[in-house]
Amino acid sequence: MELYSLTIHEAQEKLRQGEISSVELTESVLERIDAVEAKVGAYISLQPELAVRMAEMADERRAVGEDRPLLGIPLGIKDTIITHGVPTTAASKILDGFVPPFDATAIDRLRQAGAVFVGKTNCDEFAMGSSTEYSAFHPTRNPRNLNCVPGGSSGGSAAAVGAGEALGSLGSDTGGSVRLPASFCGVVGLKPTYGRVSRYGLIAFGSSLDQVGPITKDVEDAAILLNAIAGHDARDSTSLNAPVPNYVDEIKQGDGLKGIKVGIPQEYFTEGMEPGVAQTVRAAIDHLADLGAEPVEVSLPNTGYGIPAYYIVATAEASANLSRYDGVRFGLRQDGGDMWNTFSQTREAGFGPEVKRRIMLGTYALSAGYYDAYYLQAQKVRTLLRQDFERAFEKVDVMVSPVAPMVAFEINAKVDDPLQMYLTDVLTVSLNLAGVCGISIPCGFSEGMPVGLQIIGPALGESAILRTAYQYEQTTDWHKQPAEL
């Protein structure tokens, strides 16, 4: 078995036993990158020398008896997350050449835990998209079928893990961007509760929706990464000041799934769903029942308003957040003579078409005459969606659904049809609008491509969804079928 194909917890064990060194592990990942990256395109930038140096340091620390949760583990980081001294572009030309002078809190915490950083992963520009085709640099391909998209927007992070080009990675999820690519690539992706992980240093898209989340080969690894990055941060006023349990201990507790009520939201099994996806997820629900869970039909009646409300709120917030890219402070600058021409020419040259579309939509939704008609309405829908979840969670512990109505589609299939692209998120955006948590785990295949099971939990219900996911995973082997490249 090649070292790059280990999970984080398997690698930890071998590092602790002294069977392998972090340098060996990191070099195995770097060799894998050399072998497959030209096909997959998971990364925007690679820092192999830095990675080997970090690995050497990890080995030295271990040699003097230090042990930390991620000591010597090579990870990939989505390029929307700020990394000190390493270029960070959010896959946009407007940030080309930007080298941040600080770390995001999540990165800072991974460093404290001893992690090794291999490179910055590709994504849709400013995390706007569902296929990683809106990257200003290059598309990423799905390691399970190179003709298909990896999903988005954290497509590079999911493809890197799926292809063995990192042991785990961080993505960011505003409307599904961790869960969708995890589902399309057959790996695990967790969107934490809003506020569970600090957003400090996450390049803002929709500030009331954004969360950093781990993408990994299995559920235990997701718990390990969440342990490292979760918790209150004084630098993010929206971060929650709630204790962080040890999620690795939490997932192994309980007697199977006995007594766990699993809600099945009827609105999440929509008509347009691919039959293979529906069948696979239904089979997964039967399996949960075999493990002792009690399936309960529930209703989230306002689900149909999720997509319209999301695309008002997310674009409105994006239009404000992206106003800071003006050629003065970071990245690209197109000199236009005077100030206003410099601003507009920089933005004209630096932003891609999807980002421009969203800035226009968001500016329109916030404009004086339309604020009440769009933004205010969307905020009201948001309250209704939150109440839907609260009511359902009075009856059940977790809920399950597909992550998306389809499996990974072919490259170019939706790139010219933004509305079709937006619909891929129909089963994920409501969680962000309501601020609750969700995880995507592999639960089978349809048309040869992976299907993701979404397990949804209430606010701060990470232990419950991870435990359910872990029990499912322990008794299935969908996560043990690596992509053949």
Ligand code: GLN
């Ligand atoms: N696909 C959704 C969008 O385009 C979600 C993106 C995300 O979660 N970052 O907005």
